[in-house]
Amino acid sequence: MMKLTAFRIKNFRSIVDTGWQNFSPDNITCLIGQNESGKTSVLEGLKVFYTGIISEDVLRSDLSLPEVSCRFIIPEGWLIKVTDNPGTELKELLSSLSHIELTRVWIADLSSEIVVSGEISQYLDSLEDAWRLYLGDVTSKLDQEIHQINEMEKVLSELTKEELEIKAKLPGGDTRGLGFRLFARKPAGQVSSQSAQYPILKNRLNEIKKNKEELSGELRGKQALKKTGEIWKKLKDKYSSLDNHLTELSVKLEERHQKMTLLMRPVDDDDDLEWKGILDDYRKTRSERDIQKAELDRHIALSGYIMNGSTEEEAGPKVNEIIQSYKSQYNSEILGKKFFEYCPVFELFEDFGSLLPNRIDMEDIITGNDQVEGYKAARNFLSIAQLDYSFFQQPSSRILKQKIENLNHTLTRNFQDFWQQSIGRNNKIHIQFELDHYSAAYGQKAGKPYLEFWIKDEGERLYPKQRSRGVRWFLSFYMELKASANINKQMVLLVDEPGVSLHARAQEDVLKVFEDIKDKIQVIYTTHSPHLVEINKLHRVLAVQRDDLDSLRSTTRILDPLRLSSASPDTLSPLQSILGNPVSGEGFSSRKFNLIVNDTGSFYILNAIIHLMGFKGKVSVIPSTNISSIPLMCNILMGWGLEFSVLLFENDKEIKIGDLLKETVFKTDSNRRDLIVKMPEKFFNSEDLLSTLDFKNHILKTREGITVANSEYIREKEIPRNFMFSRFLTDVKDEVIKLSDFDEESFENFKLVIDIFKGLK
Numbered sequence: 001m002m003k004l005t006a007f008r009i010k011n012f013r014s015i016v017d018t019g020w021q022n023f024s025p026d027n028i029t030c031l032i033g034q035n036e037s038g039k040t041s042v043l044e045g046l047k048v049f050y051t052g053i054i055s056e057d058v059l060r061s062d063l064s065l066p067e068v069s070c071r072f073i074i075p076e077g078w079l080i081k082v083t084d085n086p087g088t089e090l091k092e093l094l095s096s097l098s099h100i101e102l103t104r105v106w107i108a109d110l111s112s113e114i115v116v117s118g119e120i121s122q123y124l125d126s127l128e129d130a131w132r133l134y135l136g137d138v139t140s141k142l143d144q145e146i147h148q149i150n151e152m153e154k155v156l157s158e159l160t161k162e163e164l165e166i167k168a169k170l171p172g173g174d175t176r177g178l179g180f181r182l183f184a185r186k187p188a189g190q191v192s193s194q195s196a197q198y199p200i201l202k203n204r205l206n207e208i209k210k211n212k213e214e215l216s217g218e219l220r221g222k223q224a225l226k227k228t229g230e231i232w233k234k235l236k237d238k239y240s241s242l243d244n245h246l247t248e249l250s251v252k253l254e255e256r257h258q259k260m261t262l263l264m265r266p267v268d269d270d271d272d273l274e275w276k277g278i279l280d281d282y283r284k285t286r287s288e289r290d291i292q293k294a295e296l297d298r299h300i301a302l303s304g305y306i307m308n309g310s311t312e313e314e315a316g317p318k319v320n321e322i323i324q325s326y327k328s329q330y331n332s333e334i335l336g337k338k339f340f341e342y343c344p345v346f347e348l349f350e351d352f353g354s355l356l357p358n359r360i361d362m363e364d365i366i367t368g369n370d371q372v373e374g375y376k377a378a379r380n381f382l383s384i385a386q387l388d389y390s391f392f393q394q395p396s397s398r399i400l401k402q403k404i405e406n407l408n409h410t411l412t413r414n415f416q417d418f419w420q421q422s423i424g425r426n427n428k429i430h431i432q433f434e435l436d437h438y439s440a441a442y443g444q445k446a447g448k449p450y451l452e453f454w455i456k457d458e459g460e461r462l463y464p465k466q467r468s469r470g471v472r473w474f475l476s477f478y479m480e481l482k483a484s485a486n487i488n489k490q491m492v493l494l495v496d497e498p499g500v501s502l503h504a505r506a507q508e509d510v511l512k513v514f515e516d517i518k519d520k521i522q523v524i525y526t527t528h529s530p531h532l533v534e535i536n537k538l539h540r541v542l543a544v545q546r547d548d549l550d551s552l553r554s555t556t557r558i559l560d561p562l563r564l565s566s567a568s569p570d571t572l573s574p575l576q577s578i579l580g581n582p583v584s585g586e587g588f589s590s591r592k593f594n595l596i597v598n599d600t601g602s603f604y605i606l607n608a609i610i611h612l613m614g615f616k617g618k619v620s621v622i623p624s625t626n627i628s629s630i631p632l633m634c635n636i637l638m639g640w641g642l643e644f645s646v647l648l649f650e651n652d653k654e655i656k657i658g659d660l661l662k663e664t665v666f667k668t669d670s671n672r673r674d675l676i677v678k679m680p681e682k683f684f685n686s687e688d689l690l691s692t693l694d695f696k697n698h699i700l701k702t703r704e705g706i707t708v709a710n711s712e713y714i715r716e717k718e719i720p721r722n723f724m725f726s727r728f729l730t731d732v733k734d735e736v737i738k739l740s741d742f743d744e745e746s747f748e749n750f751k752l753v754i755d756i757f758k759g760l761k
Contacts, residue, residue, distance in 0.1 A: 001074060001075060001078055001342055001490075002072040002073075002074055002100075002339075002342050002343055002344060002490065003072055003073050003074075003344075003490075003522070004023060004070055004071070004072055004344060004492050004522055005022060005023055005025075005071050005072060005073050005099065006020050006021060006022045006023060006070070006071040007020070007021055007023070007042075007045075007046060007049075007068070007069065007070050007071070008020045008021070008067075008068070008069040009041075009042065009045040009046075009066070009067075009068050009069075010064075010066060010067040010068070011059075011060055011064040011065060011066045011067065012041055012044075012045045012058055012060075012066045012068070013038065013041040013044075013057075013058050013060070013556075014036075014037075014038045014041055014546070014554075014555055014556040015038055015041055015042070015045065015555065015556045016060070016555040016556075018042070018556070018557070018558050019558070020069075020071070021542060021558050021560060022560065023522070023524065024537075024539055024540040025539075026518060026537075026539075026540070027518040027519070027521070027522045027523060028514050028515070028518050028522075028523045028525075028537075028540050029522075029523070029524045029525075029540055029541075029542060030525060030526075030527060030532065030533055030540050030541050030542070031043075031524070031525070031526040031527075031542050031543075031544050032526075032527060032528070032533065032541060032542070032543055032544070032571065032572070032573075032574050033526075033543055033544035033545050033571050034545065034570050034571060034573075035528075036546075037544045037545050037546055037556060037571065038544050038545075038546070038556030039496075039526040039544045040496050040526060041058075041556065042526075042544065042556075042558070043348065043494040043495075043496055043524065043526060044058070044348075045066070045068050046068070046070070046346055046492070046494055046524065047346055047348045047494055048066075048068065048104070049068040049069075049070055049104050049346065050343070050345065050346035051346075052104060052111075052112040052113075052114075054066065054106060054110055054112075055110070055260075056110075056257050056260040059257055063254050063257050063258060065105070065106045065107065065108070066106050067103055067104070067105050067106070068103070068104050069101055069102065069103040069104075069117055070101070070102055070103075070343075071099055071100070071101045071118070072099060072100055072101075072102070072343070073098060073099045074097070074098065074099060074100060076098065077095060079094035079095070079097060079100065079339075080094050080095050082338065082339070082342065083330070083335070083338065085329070086328075086330065087328055087329070089123070090120075090123065090328055090330065093119065093120065093123050094120070097119060097120070099118075100116065100118065100120065100339055101116070101117040101118035101120075101121075102114055102115070102116060102117065102336055102339060102340055102343065103115050103116075103117040103336070107286075108249075108250045108253040108254070108282065109253060109279055109282050109283060110257075111283075113333055113336070113337075114333075114336040114337055114340045115332040115333050115335075115336040116332050116335040116336040116339060117332070120332075120335060121332050124328060124330070124331055124332055124335075125332075127326060127327055127328055128327070128331075130326055131297075131323075131326040131327055134301075134322075134326060135297055135300050135301065138300050138301065138303060138304040138307075139300055141304070141307060142228075142229065142232060142300065142303045142304070142307065145222075145225055145229070145307055146225075146226075146229040146232075149219065149222050149225065149226050149229070152215055152218060152219055152222075153219065155211075155215060156212060156215045156216065156219070159208050159211055159212050159215070160212065162204075162208060163205065163208045163209075163212075166201050166204060166205055166208075167205075169197075169201065170198075170201060224306055224311065224312065225303075225306055225307060228299070228302065228303045228306050228312075229303070231299060232296075232299055232300065232303060235292065235295060235296045235299055236296060238292055239289065239292045239293055239296050242285055242288055242289040242292055243289055245285050246282070246285045246286055246289055249278060249281060249282040249285060250282070252278050253278065253279075253282060256275060256278070298319060298323070301319045301322055301323065302315050302316070302319050305318050305319065343490075344489075344490035344491055344492050344522070345489060345490065345491045345492070346491075346492045346494060347484070347491055347492070347493055347494065348494045348495075348496070349477070349480060349481075349493060349494065349495045349496075349498075355374065355377055355464065355465075355472055355476050356374060356377040356378070356381065356453050356455075356464040356472075356475060356476065356479070357373055357374025357377060357378060357453065357464065357465075358374075358452065358453060358463040358464060358465055359450055359451065359452045359453070360372065360373075360374050360375065360378045360450060360451050361445070361448065361449075361450045362392065362435075362448070362449040362450060362451065363448065365378055365379065365382070365451070376480075377476060377479060378451065378453075379483070380479040380480055380482075380483035381433065381453070381479055381483075383482075383483040383486050383487070384411065384414075384479060384482050384483055384486065385407050385410075385411060386486075387407075391403070392435055392449065400435065404433065404434065404435060407433075408430070408431065408432045408433065411431050412430040412431050412432070415431055415475070415478060416428055416429075417512075419474060419475075419478070419506070419509055428457065429455055429456065429457045429467075429471065430455070430456040430457065431453075431454075431455060431456075431475070432453070432454040432455075432456055433451055433452065433453050433454070434451070434452045434454070435449060435450075435451060435452075436449070436450060436452055437449050437450070438450065455467050455471065455475070469501045470499075470501045470502045470503065470506060473499070473501055473502065474499070474502060474506060474509065474510070477498065477499075477510070477513065478513055481493065481513055481514075481517050481521065482513075482516075482517065484517070484521055485516075485517040485520040485521055491520075491521045491522070492521075492522045492524065493521050493522065493523050493524070494524050494525070495523065495524070495525035495526070496525070496526050497525075497526055497527060497528070498510050498525055498527065498532065499529070499532065504529075504531045505531075507529055507531040507532050508531050508532075510532060511531075511532060511534065527574065528573070528574060529574060530573075530574040532574070533574045538561050538564065539561050540561075541561055541564065542558050542559070542560060542561075543558070543559040543563075543564055543567040543571050543572065544556060544557075544558055544559075544571070545557065545559070545567060545568055545570075545571040559571075564723060567720065567723075568718070568720075572720050572723055591618065592618040592619060592620040593617075593618060593619050593620070593643045593644070593645070593760045594620050594622050594637060594642055594643060594644035594645075595619055595620065595621050595622065595644065595645055595646075595647055595677075595757075595760065596622050596623075596624055596630060596633050596634065596637075596644060596645070596646045596647065597621055597622070597623055597624065597647050597686070598623075598624060598626075598627050598630070598647075598648070598649065598654060598685070598686075599623055599624060599625070599626060599627070599721070599722075600623045600721075600722045600725075601685075601686060601687070601721035601722050601724075601725045602621075602623065602647075602649075602685070602686035603621050603622075603623035604722070604725035604726050604728060604729040605686040605687060605689060605690075605725050605728070605729075606621050606647075606686060606753065607621055607729055608725075608728055608729045608732040609689065609750050609753050609754070610754075610757070611729075611732050611733060612732055612738075612739045612742075612750060613739070613750055613751075613753075613754050615754050615757060617757050617758060617760075619757045619760060622644075627653045627654060627657055628657070630646060630657055630661070631657070631660060631661060631664065631665050634646065634661065634665045634666075634675075635665060638665070644675070645675050645676065645677050645760055646658075646661065646675060646676050646677065647677045647679065647756070648676060648677070648678050648679065649679045649683050649684055649685050649686065649688075650678070650679060650680070650681045650682070650683055650684055651684045651685060651711075658676055658678065661675070661676060662676070677756055677760075680752075683749075684709055684711040684712070685710075685711035685714075686725075687699070687710040687711050687714060687721070687725070688709055688710050688711050689746070689749045689750065689753060690710060690742070690746050690749070691742075691743050691745035691746045691749075692706045692710060693743055694741075694742050694743055694745075694746045695710045697741075698728060698731070698737050698741065698742075699724055699725070699727075699728050700719075700724070
């Protein structure tokens with residue numbers, strides 16, 4: 001249901017951020033690039049997206065934690081079917097999506113979780129943002145209310161203090177019996193002073209009493225709010241304490257990761273009790289903090305209703321309602337986990353991880369003893385043969401042996417469809433298995449059945465372990481892939497450098513296996529070999545290289561098929577090797593005039609000109625592998641008696657080759673043919689046949705100005721000529737570029753070339 005279409009890897013070994021990179025739509029994607037460019041890191045990044053298991057050695061020097069995202073296309077309406085009660089808005093979004101994005105994120109203890117990303121995450125984040133804004137508004141109001149209550153209590157306290165001070169100034173410390181005491185015998189001055197103050201004090205006391213009653217009444221009305229404020233403060237303090245402790249633990253984890261990265265030790269060290277304690281504390285604290293945050297958020301929402309006059313009992317149901325209105329029942333983690341259940345299996349093929357054994361007991365196969373040597377290969381073998389244990393219960397030994405012989409024949413024929421190699425001229429290998437029973441000499445195993453495997457040829461019958469490394473690898477590879485294709489489950493197969501030990505032709509057989517299973521299994525592989533790249537399927541290629549080609553500390557970047565022209569020559573070396581032999585199936589011709597040119601790039605340029613100008617003459621352009629090989633090619637053509645000439649451009653190397661040809665090769669030509677055709681001085685190489693403007697627009701496809709000859713620009717910038725000119729020829733043949741797209745200068749140069757072709761004799 002879910003097909004992988006693109007990926008994005010962040011903070012993984014040499015990778016900072018690949019950006020979103022698309023896989024080939026036909027299910028086979030090839031990663032090319034130099035050693036240490038980051039190809040294997042891409043495969044491992046995809047693998048840990050599926051497993052979630054990493055160690056410190058994948059962390060970058062800044063200890064930033066990895067993120068790996070994958071994009072999948074899905075059938076229309078499928079998300080609705082697998083998501084229960086999504087709600088109106090989420091349901092509408094899910095029904096409109098034709099793809100989903102899942103991201104695995106790691107945290108400080110190197111554990112991870114899968115979250116849904118992309119459009120779904122943006123929607124859920126918008127709900128969360130709205131919820132945070134609401135809580136922020138409530139928190140602000142609550143803070144103001146608590147501040148107001150504190151101010152009122154402060155004023156009430158000050159009024160009480162003032163009241164006591166006034167009472168202390170009155171005779172007897174209070175006002176009881178004040179009227180009688182005023183008539184007691186006292187000094188005349190004192191009596192007069194107290195009599196004058198009494199009305200003022202009395203009025204102030206009455207005013208204080210009134211204010212206190214008003215404040216006390218207001219505070220009594222805010223008792224519930226005061227209580228919720230006190231709880232809010234306690235919850236907030238507890239959350240801050242947990243969050244601060246988590247930060248301290250994260251620092252300790254980073255220190256540990258830095259140490260382990262330098263020592264190249266694994267993350268799980270059961271003997272290190274201190275480290276185990278820190279991990280346990282981190283995980284416990286993180287869980288408690290998240291729970292505390294949810295409790296704090298709910299209490300803030302509760303406080304909002306209490307501020308509006310609701311009781312705590314009335315506010316509870318209202319909080320549930322507002323949480324449902326602001327928040328979906330789903331979040332990114334819940335949906336990520338749910339959708340990941342339907343994710344294809346990501347399997348990293350391991351070289352020689354499933355070698356066919358010489359012999360394996362039937363009991364080990366039946367019980368699924370995957371610890372026994374060769375179990376996986378034997379299981380793959382039986383899967384390809386579509387056998388189970390019941391097959392071996394045939395009562396007739398003769399019939400069983402006949403069935404096994406038939407199966408051996410079928411298995412061998414199918415294998416030979418992919419393994420094209422022969423031992424000698426026509427001696428092909430055969431795969432065979434036999435059912436036998438242990439003899440009495442094997443003690444407790446006596447009489448028990450076992451399977452025995454052979455890889456035969458017409459000369460000898462050998463056990464698998466007696467065969468060459470290449471045969472064993474390819475057989476292991478073939479069985480693993482074919483068996484996986486027989487299993488009814490989606491799979492993404494990751495293969496690092498397939499067929500390193502294989503002959504060139506056998507490497508091409510690897511591609512045949514990929515082609516055979518691609519409708520059932522998606523294949524992503526790395527290679528340096530030109531035999532594992534199909535030049536007519538460049539849509540399958542992703543080029544991987546470092547930003548700074550001179551530093552292994554630089555970061556990895558990935559170039560898709562539309563940007564391959566900006567890759568370095570070393571990165572494109574597999575393609576360059578293929579492009580170096582562009583005329584497979586054509587070669588030298590006895591029916592055409594053969595024109596030898598300096599290299600493959602010139603072959604593409606001249607053939608593009610022939611196509612643009614509609615030239616129908618019988619000229620076959622033959623590229624030399626390099627300039628120094630031209631004399632050898634001339635000798636071969638002369639020996640074969642074929643008509644040919646050499647086209648030389650006006651550069652130092654070709655001028656010297658021209659002189660060499662005149663002194664050696666062409667001294668033997670008695671017909672005085674014009675065997676060397678020299679281009680005018682302004683053409684240093686074939687790319688100079690285009691004007692600077694046309695070269696920039698149709699080959700470089702850039703707006704960058706060029707102030708030197710095209711050939712000099714290519715040399716200075718170290719641009720991969722073969723690839724660039726191959727693409728140019730393809731665009732011309734596909735009529736993406738037409739003759740009318742060129743300016744007058746280029747057109748005149750093209751006419752010159754055609755006139756040269758017409759003059760060849």
